Amino acid sequence: MSISDRLPDAEWTAREDLARLAAALGPGNLRWVGGAVRDTLLGHAVSDVDAATPLQPDDVMKRLGKARIRTVPTGIAHGTITALLADGNVEITTLRRDVSTDGRRATVQFTDDWREDAARRDFTINALYADPQTLKIFDYFGGQEDLAARRVRFIGDARERIREDHLRILRYFRFQARFGGMLDEEAESACTELRDTLKGLSRERVAMELLNLLALPDPSPTVDRMHGLGILQVVLPEAGKRELATLARLIAAEARAGLPPKALRRLAALIPPIAPIAETIAARLRLSGKQRKYLACIAERTTDDADFPRALAYREGLECARDRLLTGGFPIDALHGWHVPQLPLKGGDIVASGVTAGPQIARTLRAVEAKWIEENFPGAQRVKEILAETLSGH
Structure with a gap:
């Protein structure tokens, strides 16, 4: 990609409801920020649009109310309100700076300084802003250059950014799997040095980030690197080299079968084929009851599954049978177009x-x-x- 001072025209930038939103807050009081700007520069589809504003949350709601735009105070303590729009809701967050952080949560103070707001974000490629009227890009930390180089780089000191929020270690590897090519030595060194801080995070946050990583088209090389750096072992110590090989084989099998990525199926590949271990991991990650049952079912896979695939599907359900066969490295042809029948006997x-x-x-x-x-x-x-x-x- 080339470096530009203007965001390319895209379907979402022409949305009438977004123009109405910007007009309601007034000139200079709104900029698109983060993923929508980044992905548009890369030519990727945009599903969610986020915005930043120097206005206080109460003022944002007041102005939008006058324009008859409904709002929900989804995170008003941290400056975020959600505008309910016809073509997709928009989260609008007041510019902030961190007052204190403990690696899990931050105390923030509102500001009207755009650069100060950008400085508290995680990666340079996520600190890109665009004016809704002119589409002028505001890039305070070289995010466009990093996008062009396919480099995921922390803003400022990597260790300081991680100490502010330990989850950024996992976020770094997720973004590396999605956008990266060039490895950033400082980022990897910081993630490795501070890997044990992941133990202090809520299991729900860890699970969400891990599943987001596994949902990417091919996270296998990144997961391998996390294991090599000793980072994967902190959040999923049960995953060894055999499980890493199972994940790589599964991803290849999904591609051959034309199946889209499925994060939970890939997590199952990283779990040893022992149901009690799967249940322990599911409990530790605070997964739902349905997810726990699914992981336990996949973990019960054996070499006998390939001999009676339809019997397996009848006993365990089509979803588990298909995913169990895939994870075990067996063909799923017998299940294509087949529906589990009911015994015609009462x-x-x-x-x-x-x-x-x-x-x-x-x-x-x-x-x-x-x-x-x-x-x-x-x-x-x-x-x-x-x-x-x-x-x-x-």
Whole structure:
């Protein structure tokens, strides 16, 4: 990409609701900031738009209210309100500077100094602003040069930025996986030196950042590097070289199958195939009950899965079966276009065949079901024959 003093025209920069928002706050009182500016310079699609303003939050809400733009005080203590717009909501944050930080949260003070606001951000490529009317770019720390060089660089002193928020270690590697090419020695040295500070973060924040990393097209080289630097071991000590190889193999299998990235499936690849370990990791990362069940199911994978893929899908569900086969390195062709059937037999059918109600019905049902699965789910007529064979003792 070339260095420019103006943001290229993009679909989102022509949005009428964004022009109305900027007009409501007044000239010079709003700039687009962060990901929308960065991704537009790279020619990437933009889904979320964030803005910064020197106006105080109460003033922002007052001005937008006069313009009949609804707002929600989503983070007003830290200066953030959300404008509810027709084509996508916008978070507007008052310019800030840090008063104190402890690596997990910051106490901030509002300011009207754009450069001061930029200085408290994490990476140079995220500290890019653009004027909504002229699209003039404001780049205080060489973010465009770093984008062109495919370099993820902390603003100012890397260690100081990490001490302000320890999660920036994981954010660095996520941005490196997404945008990076040239390694930044200072950033990696700082991340390595301060890696143990990750232990003080909430597990929810760690899980969110880890899953965001794993959702990228190919995070495998970055995850390998994190392991080589001893950083992955701090947040996921169970992931060894075997698991790293499983992740790389899984990503290749996803590409061959034409499947989009799935962060939880990739996390499962980084977990040893032992269900109790998967459940322990899920609990430690504060994952949901559904996510915990999924990880445990993938962790129960064995070499037998490939022999009976549809039986696996019937027992565990299509999603788990497919992902378990992929993670285990087995083909999933047998599951393409296949829907898990229901056994065409009910307890009443067994009673009608002369079986007395009671435990014998359940035993018969289980026996028929086992044979039905073994024969690859034949139709209702064959199920009747299996029932007759079961009742006759054959």
